[in-house]
Amino acid sequence: LIDTFDQKLLSSPEHPIVLPRRRPDARIARSVAPATAPLGVMLPYTPVHLLLLDAVRRPLVMTSGNHSGQPLAASLDEARRDLGDVAEAYLTHDRDIVARIDDSVVRVAPDAALGAAAASGGGATILMRRARGFAPLPVALPVATPMPLVAVGPHLKNTFAIAAGRDVYVSPHVGDLETLETADHWRATYDSFRRLFRVEPAMAVRDLHPQYLSTRLAEELGLARIEVVQHHHAHIAAVAGEHGVRDPVIGVAFDGTGYGDDGHTWGAEILLADLTNYRRVGQLRYAPLPGGDVAARSPWRVALGYLSLEPGLSDAFALAFEDVDPRAVETVRRQVARGVNSPLASSMGRLFDAAAAVLGV
Numbered sequence: 001l002i003d004t005f006d007q008k009l010l011s012s013p014e015h016p017i018v019l020p021r022r023r024p025d026a027r028i029a030r031s032v033a034p035a036t037a038p039l040g041v042m043l044p045y046t047p048v049h050l051l052l053l054d055a056v057r058r059p060l061v062m063t064s065g066n067h068s069g070q071p072l073a074a075s076l077d078e079a080r081r082d083l084g085d086v087a088e089a090y091l092t093h094d095r096d097i098v099a100r101i102d103d104s105v106v107r108v109a110p111d112a113a114l115g116a117a118a119a120s121g122g123g124a125t126i127l128m129r130r131a132r133g134f135a136p137l138p139v140a141l142p143v144a145t146p147m148p149l150v151a152v153g154p155h156l157k158n159t160f161a162i163a164a165g166r167d168v169y170v171s172p173h174v175g176d177l178e179t180l181e182t183a184d185h186w187r188a189t190y191d192s193f194r195r196l197f198r199v200e201p202a203m204a205v206r207d208l209h210p211q212y213l214s215t216r217l218a219e220e221l222g223l224a225r226i227e228v229v230q231h232h233h234a235h236i237a238a239v240a241g242e243h244g245v246r247d248p249v250i251g252v253a254f255d256g257t258g259y260g261d262d263g264h265t266w267g268a269e270i271l272l273a274d275l276t277n278y279r280r281v282g283q284l285r286y287a288p289l290p291g292g293d294v295a296a297r298s299p300w301r302v303a304l305g306y307l308s309l310e311p312g313l314s315d316a317f318a319l320a321f322e323d324v325d326p327r328a329v330e331t332v333r334r335q336v337a338r339g340v341n342s343p344l345a346s347s348m349g350r351l352f353d354a355a356a357a358v359l360g361v
Contacts, residue, residue, distance in 0.1 A: 002041065005108055009125065014133025015045035019107035032061055042103060048093060064102060069176045071185040072100040099192065100185065101172040105129040130159070131172040136193065138167040142244045143275065150190070150201040150221070154231070155212040158182075160190060164199045177213040186217060207231055209259035231258025232269045233278045240275060248274045250281075256296065256349035265289060267347025285309070288342040289350060290332045296350065299357035300324050301332055305345075306354045308336045319360035 002010070006020045019038035022028065026039070033039055042062075044050050053060065065073045065083060073079040074097040079090055105128040127134065145163045153160040158174040171189055175182045194200060203225040206218035218226055229237075236251030251271045260266035261280075270282030288305040295301040303320035307313065321329050336342050 009106055010043050014104060015043060016104035016106045016133060017042045038107065069178060071175060071181055074100050102129060102131040104131045104134050129173050130170055135172045136169045138169055141166045141168055142241050142246055147202045148199050149203040149205060151205040152214045152218045154207060155214055158214065162193050162197060162199050162201060169193060169197055183213055203227060205229055230261060232266055233271060233273055236271055236273050237275050246275060248272060254348040257345065257347050265343050265345035265347060267345060267349055284346040284348060284351060286344040286346050288336045289345040290335050290342045292341060292343055299353040302350045302354040303357040304332050304336055317358050320357035
């Protein structure tokens, strides 16, 4: 059963995907979203959904029409080209898809975070992905922008925003900016936003990282002014702005990775910050990250980086390398010792990776 507040979210006009916790006795196949406590649930919100469900008379397991990291297919030709290896049949429509847009995803905040709302029998929602039904409705800013601008967004899980005055229009979820197709999708969505809201940005705002594709997108816009924002200051300023806070705050940003002012990889920072400036007052201890981004996909590499800080604890780290070729471990160990492609990282996400490896997870 789904509780009353989740039911209200499911049947709201936006019809988002809702993330209730899975019951231990739920009659859901183990292969559906394995190893996750919440389960994405949604109700039909278009006539074609209703017709399909009326025909099959059972719940359906559904996913978006794209490979991971790629834009959604917006035509039958694209679907046949990109999804032919996973789709055996296609349900088509006589109406064209004008804009690629994901379903919005929301969840209810844990009881401890609900406060007065929980006491009154209501709830508080966290918008995990702002897309269909919510975007591109404007979000109010606590202060007006000095000129129309575009914030091009992050490298992963990209959305961009166009701001004019005190209104900011956040794009639907674009995806990870790691392919030419996603970059083209970003450009097309940006052009449609400019036309739709009749805003011509005079300034671009980008992440501090010089190699992100979003950095290149900002530069190719040809605007007279480009502002650079540190990744974790952006996180903290966004939360402050969301709640209308303009005074200085102590912000704690626990994250995977973000390019730091000192050229190292940040990701566990305590910043004294306001909406425009910040000072770093605390951090997680730096550790080598052998292979850079490769380490995020091979947690044993991260464990080796942390072991280099305390070599005397090698016995406690044994499980991290149990299923890894000893020759690979030795090669990466030398890589760390020589500082070859081993950027320093203060990342909470990577610390969790290392801990998982050390625990044999």
